[in-house]
Amino acid sequence: MSSNGPAEPRRTLTLRDVSEASGVSEMTVSRVLRNRGDVSDSTRERVLEAAKRLGYVPNKIAGALASQRVNLVAVIIPSLSNLVFPEVLSGISEELEESGLQPVFGVTNYSAEREEAVLYEMLSWRPTGVIIAGLEHSDAARAMLQNAGIPIVEIMDVDGTPVDSVVGISHKRAGLEMARAIIGAGYRRIGFLGTKMPHDHRARKRLEGFEAGLAEAGIELADSEFYSGGSALLKGREMTEAILKRSPDLDFLYYSNDMIGAGGLLYCLDKGIDVPGKLGLAGFNGVDLLDGLPRKLATMDACRREIGRRAAQIISGHSDAGLIGGEHVELTPVLEPGDTIRQG
Amino acid sequence: MSSNGPAEPRRTLTLRDVSEASGVSEMTVSRVLRNRGDVSDSTRERVLEAAKRLGYVPNKIAGALASQRVNLVAVIIPSLSNLVFPEVLSGISEELEESGLQPVFGVTNYSAEREEAVLYEMLSWRPTGVIIAGLEHSDAARAMLQNAGIPIVEIMDVDGTPVDSVVGISHKRAGLEMARAIIGAGYRRIGFLGTKMPHDHRARKRLEGFEAGLAEAGIELADSEFYSGGSALLKGREMTEAILKRSPDLDFLYYSNDMIGAGGLLYCLDKGIDVPGKLGLAGFNGVDLLDGLPRKLATMDACRREIGRRAAQIISGHSDAGLIGGEHVELTPVLEPGDTIRQG
DNA sequence: CTGAAAGCGCTAACAA
DNA sequence: TTGTTAGCGCTTTCAG
Numbered sequence: 215m216s217s218n219g220p221a222e223p224r225r226t227l228t229l230r231d232v233s234e235a236s237g238v239s240e241m242t243v244s245r246v247l248r249n250r251g252d253v254s255d256s257t258r259e260r261v262l263e264a265a266k267r268l269g270y271v272p273n274k275i276a277g278a279l280a281s282q283r284v285n286l287v288a289v290i291i292p293s294l295s296n297l298v299f300p301e302v303l304s305g306i307s308e309e310l311e312e313s314g315l316q317p318v319f320g321v322t323n324y325s326a327e328r329e330e331a332v333l334y335e336m337l338s339w340r341p342t343g344v345i346i347a348g349l350e351h352s353d354a355a356r357a358m359l360q361n362a363g364i365p366i367v368e369i370m371d372v373d374g375t376p377v378d379s380v381v382g383i384s385h386k387r388a389g390l391e392m393a394r395a396i397i398g399a400g401y402r403r404i405g406f407l408g409t410k411m412p413h414d415h416r417a418r419k420r421l422e423g424f425e426a427g428l429a430e431a432g433i434e435l436a437d438s439e440f441y442s443g444g445s446a447l448l449k450g451r452e453m454t455e456a457i458l459k460r461s462p463d464l465d466f467l468y469y470s471n472d473m474i475g476a477g478g479l480l481y482c483l484d485k486g487i488d489v490p491g492k493l494g495l496a497g498f499n500g501v502d503l504l505d506g507l508p509r510k511l512a513t514m515d516a517c518r519r520e521i522g523r524r525a526a527q528i529i530s531g532h533s534d535a536g537l538i539g540g541e542h543v544e545l546t547p548v549l550e551p552g553d554t555i556r557q558g
Numbered sequence: 559m560s561s562n563g564p565a566e567p568r569r570t571l572t573l574r575d576v577s578e579a580s581g582v583s584e585m586t587v588s589r590v591l592r593n594r595g596d597v598s599d600s601t602r603e604r605v606l607e608a609a610k611r612l613g614y615v616p617n618k619i620a621g622a623l624a625s626q627r628v629n630l631v632a633v634i635i636p637s638l639s640n641l642v643f644p645e646v647l648s649g650i651s652e653e654l655e656e657s658g659l660q661p662v663f664g665v666t667n668y669s670a671e672r673e674e675a676v677l678y679e680m681l682s683w684r685p686t687g688v689i690i691a692g693l694e695h696s697d698a699a700r701a702m703l704q705n706a707g708i709p710i711v712e713i714m715d716v717d718g719t720p721v722d723s724v725v726g727i728s729h730k731r732a733g734l735e736m737a738r739a740i741i742g743a744g745y746r747r748i749g750f751l752g753t754k755m756p757h758d759h760r761a762r763k764r765l766e767g768f769e770a771g772l773a774e775a776g777i778e779l780a781d782s783e784f785y786s787g788g789s790a791l792l793k794g795r796e797m798t799e800a801i802l803k804r805s806p807d808l809d810f811l812y813y814s815n816d817m818i819g820a821g822g823l824l825y826c827l828d829k830g831i832d833v834p835g836k837l838g839l840a841g842f843n844g845v846d847l848l849d850g851l852p853r854k855l856a857t858m859d860a861c862r863r864e865i866g867r868r869a870a871q872i873i874s875g876h877s878d879a880g881l882i883g884g885e886h887v888e889l890t891p892v893l894e895p896g897d898t899i900r901q902g
Numbered sequence: 903c904t905g906a907a908a909g910c911g912c913t914a915a916c917a918a
Numbered sequence: 919t920t921g922t923t924a925g926c927g928c929t930t931t932c933a934g
Contacts, residue, residue: 226684226706226707228911228912229911229912230911238920239920239921239922240911240912240913240921241912241913241920241921241922242919242920242921244912244913245913245919245920248913250913251919251920252919252920253919253920254919254920257919257920269701269702269705271678271681271682271702271705271706272682272911272912273682273684273910273911273912274682274683274684274912275619275622275623275628275683275684275910275911275912276623276910276911276912276913276926277911277912277913278619278912278926279619279620279623279910279911279912279913279926279927279928280911280912280913280914280925280926281912281913281914281926282913282914282926283913284619294638294644294645294647294648294651295644295645295648297641297644300638300639300644301639303638303665304638304639304665307638307665316664316679317663318662318663319661319662319663320660321647321648321651334615335660337615338615338616338617338618339618339619340570340617340618340619357613358613358615361613361615362570362615363570444846445846445847445848445849445850446850447846447847447849447850447851448846448849448850449850450850451850473847476850477850480850480851480852483852484852502788502789502791502792503789503791504789505789505791505792506789506790506791506792506793506794506795506820506821506824507791507824508824508827508828572927572928573927573928574927582904583904583905583906584905584927584928585904585905585906585929586903586904586905588928588929589903589904592929594929595903595904596903596904597903597904598903598904601903601904616927616928617926617927617928618928619926619927619928620910620926620927620928620929621927621928621929622910622928623909623910623911623912623926623927623928623929624909624910624927624928624929624930625910625928625929625930626910626929627929
């Protein structure tokens with residue numbers, strides 16, 4: 215053994231360590247490490263060399279406290295298993311990368327209570343901005359957002375009153391337009407299949423818009439079926455079987471998402487049901503999974519990646535300007551009729 | 559308008575504000591807000607009331623700097639669009655929730671350079687621990703992990719040398735056992751279909767193990783096909799068509815993930831190919847999507863959620879004890895033969 | 903049970 | 919181009 219004294223508890227390195235190792239003041243070290251102000255090349259090199267040799271990692275906590283600046287963007291979403299949100303996150307990541315901001319994710323599991331807790335936790339890190347899914351929040355959560363004094367972007371949905379900025383689509387309109395397209399194609403006995411989640415406001419709004427669209431033609435929903443949990447593809451199968459057994463005269467099934475829609479499509483193909491002749495099908499989201507199915511399910515793209523991108527742009531734009539925004543971006547989902555709606 | 563002076567720039571609230579509003583010292587306010595030490599009920603109530611009324615949100619940056627304690631766990635993964643990682647994240651979230659720790663996610667896009675940058679960024683927030691996918695890191699990244707002085711858990715893979723703790727499965731073994739099962743079922747002309755990503759080390763290890771397993775029986779891979787990007791389900795279809803056109807005599811296809819495997823399965827069913835009689839199929843991961851397919855694809859569960867959970871447990875365990883671990887947890891994936899491998 | 907003093911590691915502002 | 923001086927808002931420690 216070499217002459218190690220009594221186990222020196224290893225401190226984590228500070229600016230001072232780099233300062234001593236390089237013979238330059240802490241302030242100058244700090245400047246070099248942040249590419250700030252003019253520093254002579256020789257000094258810069260010495261500092262960089264020392265920092266690297268020691269393995270110094272700056273302490274952003276101290277930095278943030280001193281400078282009152284944090285390069286974090288809080289991103290709050292209901293779920294990761296939904297497939298929808300990972301895409302939004304990718305859009306956000308992509309866009310923020312360029313601006314030097316860092317997304318920090320929090321998950322609420324569709325619970326308002328949990329959302330409040332996550333939001334509180336994240337705001338206490340004083341992020342540069344907040345991106346949060348949906349327009350429905352508890353009063354306390356809304357108050358926190360309002361008082362945070364930073365740009366807030368509510369995403370996914372524009373049907374409601376945002377706290378600050380909003381980027382999304384109108385799910386009511388999405389439902390409405392789907393109903394019109396279905397009726398335009400001549401279908402009349404229409405069923406709805408969707409999730410039971412009491413807090414999935416967007417699915418609820420799509421259904422509301424859909425029923426409004428049917429009402430325009432004097433039609434009511436003929437039957438419906440709800441689920442929660444489990445493999446969505448399998449649920450789609452099972453629900454389709456159930457609803458067709460109960461209401462064999464249905465001529466269209468509208469699914470609240472593409473996964474259960476895909477399950478329904480596979481079921482119909484299995485059973486040799488004539489799609490779209492005798493039975494039409496449509497989903498929602500535009501997940502690229504659909505491209506690989508034997509037949510292409512009708513759907514409506516929810517513009518997920520684009521939503522993420524635009525939201526991130528709003529934050530990074532304001533983080534430069536220091537302003538709070540109130541931007542309102544409504545994206546327009548386009549009906550992709552695929553092969554499961556009769557063509558006029 | 560009321561007598562608003564010249565636009566008071568709204569400061570964010572501090573402990574001092576709550577202290578003044580409640581007539582209690584900052585120190586006592588701090589105690590109440592952290593449920594620390596003995597505080598009389600009446601004082602506690604006054605403080606809580608004032609904090610709530612003002613809408614005070616504590617500043618964790620200052621708190622962390624003063625206490626040298628951060629309740630953040632850095633989680634670094636290659637991708638969010640993979641479906642695999644969201645499940646791991648769910649496992650982590652679930653487990654950390656109980657311990658008061660907060661996961662913070664970073665995404666590397668399978669790039670070692672990006673991983674280094676993300677890691678540096680996250681370590682600069684002095685997290686309580688790090689959970690990072692894979693055992694392959696740049697020298698610099700490995701050095702940072704080693705010097706961080708906090709628990710590090712490398713996940714997904716155990717084939718290699720961890721920096722500290724590791725939780726995962728052996729992908730080599732997974733490939734090996736799949737090969738044995740396939741050969742045991744009597745297949746001999748075997749093709750491999752997978753991703754081309756040069757940095758997906760785990761897919762590579764599975765292939766290596768697979769080839770080793772074939773070699774035991776004196777067999778070589780008859781053909782292979784690689785892809786990158788796009789809808790995995792669709793790619794699975796296309797690749798399957800391509801490889802079967804090129805090598806019509808193949809009697810088994812091993813896919814590097816379930817999504818492309820599912821695409822292949824759908825293709826075979828479309829074409830009326832006798833599965834598993836004339837052609838066997840297998841994937842990898844055990845995604846629950848498979849439950850909804852017309853036939854169940856053979857696969858091997860990668861224990862994703864469990865991996866997340868165990869990794870989180872290691873971090874929260876050590877965050878209490880303040881120790882650094884070196885735990886080694888190897889989970890065992892189980893072959894799920896489904897309907898696409900001939901049964902003896 | 904409550905308060906006062908000191909300082910966490912860094913950066914803004916100013917001085918040299 | 920470089921250094922010095924004060925804090926950032928909180929918690930630790932110790933004293934009442």
